[in-house]
Amino acid sequence: MVARDLLGAVMISYLAGETVAGHIVETEAYLGYDDPASHAWRGRRHRGNEGIYSPPGSWYVYLSYGMHCCANLVCGPTGLGAAVLVRGLVPLEGVEIMRRRRAARKFRHPERLEGGPGRDAALTDGPGKLSQALGITRELDRQPMPASPVVVVEGFGVTDDELRITPRIGITKAADLPLRFLLASRLRHRVA
DNA sequence: GCGCCGATTGGCT
DNA sequence: GCCAATCGGCGCC
Numbered sequence: 455m456v457a458r459d460l461l462g463a464v465m466i467s468y469l470a471g472e473t474v475a476g477h478i479v480e481t482e483a484y485l486g487y488d489d490p491a492s493h494a495w496r497g498r499r500h501r502g503n504e505g506i507y508s509p510p511g512s513w514y515v516y517l518s519y520g521m522h523c524c525a526n527l528v529c530g531p532t533g534l535g536a537a538v539l540v541r542g543l544v545p546l547e548g549v550e551i552m553r554r555r556r557a558a559r560k561f562r563h564p565e566r567l568e569g570g571p572g573r574d575a576a577l578t579d580g581p582g583k584l585s586q587a588l589g590i591t592r593e594l595d596r597q598p599m600p601a602s603p604v605v606v607v608e609g610f611g612v613t614d615d616e617l618r619i620t621p622r623i624g625i626t627k628a629a630d631l632p633l634r635f636l637l638a639s640r641l642r643h644r645v646a
Numbered sequence: 647g648c649g650c651c652g653a654t655t656g657g658c659t
Numbered sequence: 660g661c662c663a664a665t666c667g668g669c670g671c672c
Binding site: 482484491492493516518519520521522524526539541560562563580581582583622623624625626 | 651652653654655656657
């Protein structure tokens, strides 16, 4: 199960000439063709979702709610449309850079910076937020991960003990399937 | 062509 | 806890 394997891994971005990294602590699996919640449901195709059909190991980055980018790793056989959404990181390196990038796009009160003592996790605790902190845009869509400016490398091991599996959140279709994976040791406010 | 909705986030009641 | 921001896709006329 790839979504589970990504937990504890380190996601590193070299975008815009700056290095930022974080531990992956939350993922969700989208199964592709047979999954009503997947962008690849029943083989749907349009300009925005072509990336989900790229070869396993490619990035699929889509625009959410017209303003946020969300990063997925394609993981199934080519053409199936299976992918794992990275929903949460814990910042590891480049916190100052993440803070600057996040502040840059806060529309009303950009002066309210995230980060600071015990607040760094707020920089990357959602799929849109972590994409912003890492500098991820649709440019990354369809790129093979290992050769791209954003890579995932082995991190710490995850024991069954700290693994939590819950239904996916923020969706309406197939919302009952237990396909959300997270680390109990890094629980944040959203956790059900 | 038109209106509604979403794998989100931030701000304010 | 509710709602606006913002836009591409989709259903329907």
